[in-house]
Amino acid sequence: MKKFFLLSLFVSMAFATINAQEAKTQEQPADGPKIAFTEQEHNYGTIKKGGDGNCEFVFTNEGNEPLILSNVKASCGCTVPTWTKEPIMPGKTGTIKVRYNTNNVGGFTKTITVTCNAVNAPRTTLKIRGKVE
Numbered sequence: 001m002k003k004f005f006l007l008s009l010f011v012s013m014a015f016a017t018i019n020a021q022e023a024k025t026q027e028q029p030a031d032g033p034k035i036a037f038t039e040q041e042h043n044y045g046t047i048k049k050g051g052d053g054n055c056e057f058v059f060t061n062e063g064n065e066p067l068i069l070s071n072v073k074a075s076c077g078c079t080v081p082t083w084t085k086e087p088i089m090p091g092k093t094g095t096i097k098v099r100y101n102t103n104n105v106g107g108f109t110k111t112i113t114v115t116c117n118a119v120n121a122p123r124t125t126l127k128i129r130g131k132v133e
Contacts, residue, residue, distance in 0.1 A: 032119035033090070034063035037126070044100070044130030053100035057112075057126050061088040063119065071115040072096055079110045079128065098128060107131045 042055040061067035066087035074081055078101040084094035098112060112126040 031065065032063050033061050033065045033067035033088075033117055034120045035067055035114075035116060035118040035124065036060050036062045037124070040124070041127040041129070042098070044128065046131045046133055047102055049102060049105055049132055051102045051132070053102040055098050055100075055128060057096040057098070058093055059088075059096070060093045061090050064090050066090070067094070067116060067118060069094070069096075069114060069116045071113075073113050073115075074098070075111045075113075078104055078108075079112065081112050083114075096126065098126075100128060100130075102132050105132050 037057055037059045039057065042057070044053070044055070047053070066089055068087050069083050069085070072081045072083045080099045081096055082099075083096040088094040096112065096114065100108070100110065107129075108131070109127065109129040112128070114124045114126060116122060116124075118124075
């Protein structure tokens, strides 16, 4: 009976220790930079040929280390992105400015691929769409 009691006590303590470790692991946020965009798609609607083809994507570093955008690439040459080159500190914001060539008449959907050191999204795809008359 004494052995059974000790064995039960040992098994109970082992399960309690495992559960405590799992709870502690779930509470701790992942270290590193985290990127969060206010929007990932911009719709120009219908714009005139030669009109304003500029838009801006704003993002925040919600992590605990500096966020660095290593590359921002458009899906074609008619879309030109520029972005914040310096590291974005935790809690700070950065921008990706996109200029679409509105001399191309017709509907368009283009993507911009963002490559960075974020632990939550090392590659993010942004989208622009609209129609040029």
